[in-house]
Amino acid sequence: MRTYIAHRLGIAVLTLLGMSVVIFFLMRLAPGDIVDILFAAAGYVNEGDKQLIMRELGIDQPIWVQYVEWLKDIASGDLGKSYRYDQPAWDVIRPLIPVTVELAILATVISVLIGVPTGVISAVRQDTMLDYVLRVFSLAGLSMPAFWLGMVIILALVSWAGWIPPLTYVSPREDFKIHLVQFLLPALAVGYRSSALLMRITRSAVLEVMREDYIRTARAKGQGERLVIWRHAFKNAVLPIVTVIGIEFAFLIGGLVVTETVFNLPGVARFLVQAILWRDYPIVQNLVMFIAVVVILSNLVVDLLYGWLDPRVRYAD
Amino acid sequence: MPRLLLSASLVLVAGMLAVLAADTPAVGQAPKSGGVLNIMQREDLAQGFSIHETATISTVWPSMPCFNNLVLFDPAKPIESMDTIVPELAEKWSWQDNHRNLVLFLRKGVKWHDGQPFTAKDVKYTFDTLREAKDAPAKLRINPRKDWYANVTNIEAPDPHTVIFHLKRPQPSLLMMFASGYSPVYPAHIPATEFRTRCVGTGPFKLKEWRKGEFIEYVKNPDYWAKGRPYLDGLRYVVIPERGTRTAAIQAGRLDIAFPGETSKAAAEQLKAAVPKMVISEVGSNVNDNLIMNVKKPPFDNVKVRRAMSLAIDRRSYVKAVHQGGAVVGASMQPKPYGFWGLLEKDLNQLPGYGKAAEDKDKAKQLLAEAGFTPANPLKVEVKTRAIAIYVDFSSFVINELKQVGVEGTLTQIETAQWHPLVTRRDYQMGTNLTGLGVDDPDGNFYENFACGSPRNYTDYCDEQVMKMFDQQSQELDRKKRLALVAQIQKKLEEDAARPMMGWRLDYFARWPHVKGLVPHHNIYNYGRLQDVWMDK
Secondary structure, three states, X not given: OHHHHHHHHHHHHHHHHHHHHHHHHHHHHOOOOHHHHHHHOOOOOOHHHXXXXXXXXXXXXXXXXXXXXXHHHHHOOOOOEOOOOOOEHHHHHOOHHHHHHXXXXXXXXXHHHHHHHXXXXXXXXXXXXXXXXHHHHHHHHHHOOHHHHHHHHHHHHHHHHOOOOOOOOOXXXXXXXXXXXXXXXXXXXXXXXXXXXXXXXXXXXXXXXXXXXXXXXXXXOOOOHHHHHHHHHHHHHHHHHHHHHHHHHHHHHHHOHHHHHHOOOOOHHHXXXXXXXXXXXXXXXXXXXXXXXXXXXXXXXXXXHHHHHOOOOOOOO | OHHHHHHHHHHHHHHHHHHHHHHOOOOOOOOOOOOEEEEEEOOOOOEOEOHHHOOOHHHHHHHHHHOOOOEEEOOOOOOOOHHHEEEOOEXXXXXXXXXXXXXXXXXXXXXXXXXXXXXXXXXXXXHHHHOOOOOOOOOOOOOOOHHHHOOEEEEEEEEOOEEEEXXXXXXXXXXXXXXXXXXXXXXXXXXXXXXXXXXXOOOOEEEEEEXXXXXXXXXXXXXXOOOOOOOOOEEEEEEOOOHHHHHHHHHOOOOOEOOOOOXXXXXHHHHHHHOOOOEEEEEEEEEEEEEEEOOOOOOOOOHHHHHHHHHHOOHHHHHHHHHOOOEEOOOOOOOOOOOOOOOOHHHHOOOOOOOOHHHHHHHHHHHHHHOOOOOOXXXXXXXXXXXXXXXXXXXXXXXXXXXXXXXXXXXXXEOHHHHHHHHHHOOOOEEEEEEEOOOOOHHHHHHHXXXXXXXXXXXXOOOHHHHHHHHHHHHOOOHHHXXXXXXXXXXXXXXXXXXXXXXXXXXXXXXOOOEEOOOOOOOOOOOOOOOOOEEOO
């Protein structure tokens, strides 16, 4: 197991190195840079001043020199300085991470709480009215973009209740109730969509397992239906469900742009888009690397979970 | 019938009284102290609080409470002119030597937020830096309004509370520049670069916290030089990039006031329908939509072709179609009653594009034919614009109007980051543009946007005769004569189609009725000080 983890972490480092090349050079392919944006905010461009600013920010250097400098800084723990905010990138990024991670966790929990039981019920009650209702429910979730649902929630609240959640982040320590309300609504909007996918995967996986011989054997031995479903069927169907949960969680970390924008939550995704529009390379690079780390780690956790969930899966030492 | 008439009259009078009561303090109502005002902020600060390094309302609006100017436009009066300038850091001023020297007597006992005393040295530092004097103590990374002070030759600070601006020639409008929200005084003891991350001013509010991408928060300055001000305990500018969420926020009362220039006529009507007690003030914004044509490249090096383009576009239809009536037609200065210098209706009607649409379009076709463009050989233009909905609507309207005179237009959308580099390189044929003017004064507009060689003269229009007229009006001390000169210039600019104006945007500034003492101006850039604002709740 330890060797397996070490091996995976080693691959992760190589993956991140590859990612760093991609993100570094890809960003610089987009036309314009931070200096263009700064001048855009001033309504004109002065070429002489532009060169001075580029020199000040170090972006007049050849790209490969900038890349090497960046790698050196990362290796020494220096994430660089935000071009836009003129502050250490870590100071800018740090407050964003807990917001997005919390929203992603909440949304995942909601999607699991809705998606998994409805998927099991739908599989067990296949081709009944309940099955059809649940499938329509899940199709609706897949069809409705989370950001649209978020906007509808906001508009419904303001139209019917004359109220919307607070628009600046309230930490749980400041006021837990308001914090919960602030996160519950966007988590529901995102979680519903994720639950729809999870429901369909669960249904499909459970249906496949329900056809196995050992399920028939368990019933023949007189085991109660609930036991058959949860102890035998669900346990054997759980691997693909866990895979999808892992993928969805990783996706959410970087994919919550519009939800964070609609609910005005100061998270990673919303900030990343702003940083891209501003060509704030240090922020973009660091945030994308963070998302990459989360994806790699969540895949690793899912793979390790396989070993715990399915005793037949063993990783060589 | 007489009884009915009487009832109707009573209802009408009662209605008028109710409208008046909604926005004016009750007789004897004194301002109340306390409370934190929640203010809409459309996007995060571009370069922190560094007003001098940007030219966007997104910086001026949330930064103004931190600073003071030498003088300011009276917060209580919507129209801005020389008559509405009131003292701030300068208590009194005097023109000398036939308006070649401006002596300002500074307020005593004013402190910066860090406790350091404000003196004449700070004023000299600020304006020497802005005009990029040879011995300037600092250099701004970006200096968009250097030209405002091009006429200043020297600044003296003979004692800690006196400053003298020496000018090359008379320029009465210099005070107007000082009064703009774009002209705060910086402290000499703090490097200008620090304003990109924090704010130290002499203003009514001190910066408490800037949480990036979330909010900017101020607290009352207890040592403010205007006794009894500010009334509010604090301000909170809440950054909300999503338009729908902004509207929902003010509707739900999460925000007390809107963002200047943000609320269109249609949005205001929806807001008013949802919240009937919301106070909506229709004001000018001093922001115009205009057409830029590259004067250095064919076919727009031919004034006949440019004039044809201007004739082809019906301004009044533009106002209806693109702004749903939430704009007004005008030439290069904001029209009355919102601006001081705008042309009168009768003069506007004589200009290309402002007359009868059908007749103007016929004239356009004629001019195009004279220039060699016929149905068999149509003029083809590429219209470039920023990839933002309002610009795309504007451009689509223009292309449609041009089509009616036989011009084939195609639209190319440009990402915002690329727009200014593109127009600076003159890499365009025709473009649709927006220009916001920090002050309603010809000097603040003509030199920036129409003068030969100005970096923001995107069209490269250059007429030596017109330049002489700019200088002539700038030095004219008699207001009536200056008005006449400015009117002539505006007509000339429209006839030359230097930068045809499409319309001047109106703002429908929204605020909850408990917000008192806030009078939106006919210029979005200049009423953000908020020291007289209070809340009746």
